[in-house]
Amino acid sequence: ELALKRAHASIVLCSTFLSCFPGYFSVLAVVLRTSNNSPWTNEFDKIELSCLIDSISTTNPRIEWKKITNDGPSYVYFDKKISGDLENRAVIREPATLLITNATRSDTAKYRCEVTAIDDQKSFDEIVIDLVVRVKPVVPKCSVPKSVPFGKSAELNCVEEEGFPKSQYQWFKNREEIPDDPKTSLKFFNSSYMLNVETGTLKFSAVRREDAGEYFCRAKNDAGYAECPPQTMEVYDIDVVGIILGVLVVVIVLLCISVGICCAYKRDIKTCSFSKHRQHTLTINPVFLSKPIIH
Known part of the structure; x- marks a missing residue:
């Protein structure tokens, strides 16, 4: 029973201390937050990727920004310099916010803000921001x-x-x-x-x-x-009567041509047969005429 009373007193004392000094333990860890984790902008406009440090005890933390694509992460801010895809198009606003001054469609990606504070018990924190750069349609x-x-x-x-x-x-x-x-x-x-x-x-x-x-x-x-x-x-409108008449004319013309070809073909056959018969008659008669007639 005495042990229970002592434990209860300790809990009350700790609760009282934490309520009186709420920020005492929070400063032992680096804590980040953002005002907008899904920002968007139109192409060629500026956009801010906010990375706010809520608590930190390290005076000179290491701040890095990475762009995350399907090919993996790549640095856009490292060793206090803008690099990679954002070189000459972005600046850092203290302490860790990234401002893109001229956004392009290729900037659409996830970005990760990383802060390392070696003097804090929780020495690392990060936040991820999903940026969308909207592109106006061209003439279709x-x-x-x-x-x-x-x-x-x-x-x-x-x-x-x-x-x-x-x-x-x-x-x-x-x-x-x-x-x-x-x-x-x-x-x-x-x-x-x-x-x-x-x-x-x-x-x-x-x-x-x-x-x-x-x-x-x-x-x-x-x-x-x-x-x-x-x-x-x-x-x-489709001229149905005209189409029908046109088809009939074509059919009649084709029929006439076919009849003409048939007639010409038959005429050629008859002429050829008559010529052969006449030639045969002329070649036989001289033979008979050349022989003497015997009574």
Whole structure:
């Protein structure tokens, strides 16, 4: 019972001491934090990767920054110098924050801030920051058929490969946005198209006369958007009667040619047979005429 009382008194004493001096033990360890572990910026803008030291007792800690990619980590700040991919494009803000002054798309990666404090009991700490550099789309490549027969299928394509994150696509007809689903708009309700916002493909299963017009595509992401120039698609009727008449004319012409060839072939055969018969007659008669007639 006496031992229990002494243990309880020790616990109370320790609790009282810690409550009165909460920072006493914290200064024996280096502790890092960041104000934003998933920052983003647009290409060519500046961005800050914050690495804040909450507690430390070492007066001159060693600070390092590493860029982590699929190929492994590489130094971007070492021995108090900016190096590697960020050379001449970054600075250190005391005590350990990394400021990139001109971000490029290749800077998208994870970055690790490491602080080593040899005079602290917990002498090492690190934080990882995931940086995304967004890239505005460039002008997309668009293909629009110039003319399509009424009732036939048609496909319009839009491609853009520079933007990051990956671009999504919108199509416009006569400056008006085409909805993803035609059934959501009275104006496009009877249209037969399917729009894929991920691939930029606009497909018509059966083109109507109302589908004729000027079309252009917009590629967009979080960094901005870009558009291709408008292109006109016309819808024309198929002349069924004309096609049938044309086919009949071709058939008649081919038939006439075939008949002519057959007649010519038969005429040549008859002429050849008559010539052979005549030649045979002429060669036999002189033989009989040359022999004397015996009575």
